[in-house]
Amino acid sequence: MQRERLTSERIRKLELPTNIKQVFLWDTEAPRLAVRATVGSKSFIYESKLNRTTIRRTIGDIRAWTLEDARNEARRLQTLIDQGIDPRELDREQKEAKAAAKAAKVAAEQEAERRKHYTLKALCEAYCAHLKGQGKSKSARDTLSAFNCHVFETEHADTTAGEVTPHQIAGIVRSVFETGKERTAGILRNYLVAAYNAARRAPFDPTILSTLIDFQITTNPAEPVPAIGVNRGERTLTPDELKKYMEALGDTSVDQLLKLHIYAGGQRMIQLARAKVSDYTPDTGTLRIWDSKGKRRAAREHLIPLATEGKAILKNLAISKAPDAKLFVSERAAGDRIAEIRTEMGGAYFDARDLRRTCETILAGMGITKETRAHLLSHGLGGVQDAVYDKHAYTKEKRAALEAWEAKLAEITEGEAEKRKNVTSITKKKKAA
Template identity: 25%
Template sequence: MAIVNLTNAFLRSIKPPLEGRAEYWDELTPGLCLRVTTSGKATWSFRYRPKGGAGFQRITLGSLIDLPLAEARDRARRHRTTIADGGDPQRHRKANREAAKNILTFDALAERYLQEYAKPRKASWKNDVGYLKRPRAKLGNKPAAAVTRRDVIDLLDGIKVDAPVSANRTQTVLVTMFNWAVEGELLEASPISGLKKRAQEQAKDRTLSDDEIRVLWHTLTTTTDVSHDVAQALRFLLLVGQRPGEVAGAAQAELIALDRPKEARWEIPAARMKGRKAHVVPLGSQAVAILQDVLKQRKIDGDGISVFASKFASRSTLARHSLSQGLKRVIDRLQAEDNDRAHAQSLKDHPPTPHDLRRTVGTGMARLGIPREDRKAVLAHVEGDVHGIHYDRYERLREKRIALGAWERHLSSVIDMREDDRGVVPIRRRSV
């Protein structure tokens, strides 16, 4: 039994055991233990002896991915206080669960999930609000503990008729909500544990070819079908590969050292990241040029907040769906010169989404030989194990700058060339 002074640095250094499981007991908080399995799954627990009890009890606190060290210590200390007052954390948890069975409706559970889990932890929590609307309308007054597998299947199959993808997204949110309720001792078990997705979805593997990138890039340069800010945001997304919502909601305060090429970067705060971990994106010359272009207009507008501005008075930054709608409008009205008609038709036949542009960046970096770990760092793909949770936002900054620099150079070569009957010839670069 290893007793150590647990720190975030120590947690980052932990490696999964070759067999069985490893236990790390916190020196500062008696009873607090982190268990790590061979798969890398790390779970907090608290071991204690109730007053008058004959043996030790253990209560699970949560996974490392959901429960930082400081919060795990706080929960353990609260349990110790309960024990000192003559209570038993396990018995207390079971009593809460029994009480919840009798009074907790599905609607109340959904609201607690949104307020206590989704909103504090998920940048996309508003999507969860939307996906829970139909379940709450149908099951809202039913006790959460009385919701059956059949109830949920009937609900999802009803959604699937007109919106199969929405049915699957709704199911994903329900799975998360029920699992959260079980972990929090609000329910004994999830009614949909192990339930397969109710609808078939086409695999998400759409990426743009270099020819499609060139056609789309130059179309975005000249189009009047969308606002200048939407067009620039889509081009910026193709350069940096971040999530559409993160690009659309970029704030001026997040942009650092745009006048210093070797230091220029975009620091996205944890609150706007999908994984709730702050992220740093190095910026190349083309990305900076796009930002400087839109920031000139922000200065004229007297807008000191947004980067890509919304045309609606109710908000300052673009909404994520503005990029989706804008890209669709551009492609629907796409026209191209003779040499590019086939590539333009390909875009129309298989219209990409903003997320496909992000996927194109990741796939493109792979084709350029960028190591997988560096690509993951650029795209902020965090693993859900002991290694993927606690990290310094500036880790791999140099590697990320090299990776995005290679991608930007490749993109420059693509958008500055076109094919005609005489071969590959350069075309004039349009200013951004």
């Protein structure tokens, strides 16, 4: 083993003999330090023994390290050996620690990014997208509107959804309630409960939009907030008010929708507004609409066997339209038109739901049974008996009810004695049969 006190000149003059792969020049000042010459390069190395095992480390290229720095590094490594520490193991531990620190940094950055994107606002928007994907466009619009007005402008909108507390949800709902909007506050609370429940179930329920999984919701902070009871609507129009309302309807598309709404017995406006030309069968005078209200996974087919006036409305509307075209304008336009007529009429407030309630109230007074009214207006049919066992279509009963209903409307709107003579209660028709 050749040893000399290393100098820059001696290192420069060190040459690799022919047919030899490497040669070493060992230092006398730092005995474990050497310069290794190979084809095309020279580098400082350190070599020692630990537990009878030779340990060799490359310190670095002579162009990158000064001789003094190389000696100091050799002394450091020897100190570790003297302490029974293998520098290679120490390097591995440091490398692993560095990798772990890097991974932790990346994870922290990803979590920060997730926290920034998966906020309460984002959860609300994703839930509305889920509703729309289920075909509940009206519910999606109403829910998003409520969130826009009462959630997105609050200080909690940008809070990570999974970190929102019940106290914060209660504060959002309370701020609406204290403005006197009790019904709106109750609805908002229910929307928030539904949004969090959907996100909580998303990992396990394939029918829920998969984007809700990423919010990692495991609890529902809206559930501890008590439901807010609201008074059920009690408003019904008097016969005179109904007459004025009917007289205000003209021949525009939206007015035709409002007319059919009444002549069809007070069906849900949004469902009527979705009807297409292909949903009407002129031969039987039957209009098909789809009832997606409630927790149904799929919309329920609801058939309405119209009477004379109802059929006339649809006949005129369907003539010049393609089969996949909508029969009417949007439900929003219908609501605006009702508001316009209501303003012209004066008196107490009413909307489409009050008109629906008015229709059913009068139908009940005419002797139309509760069972027939339920099938005619598609409500209260979620029980086991109706959903599983009772498959009777009730077509005859519904048609008879609507025929009697049109006669009743004629009596209300025209007020003629002759019209009253033609009104036959459904109970009398049953006896005659």
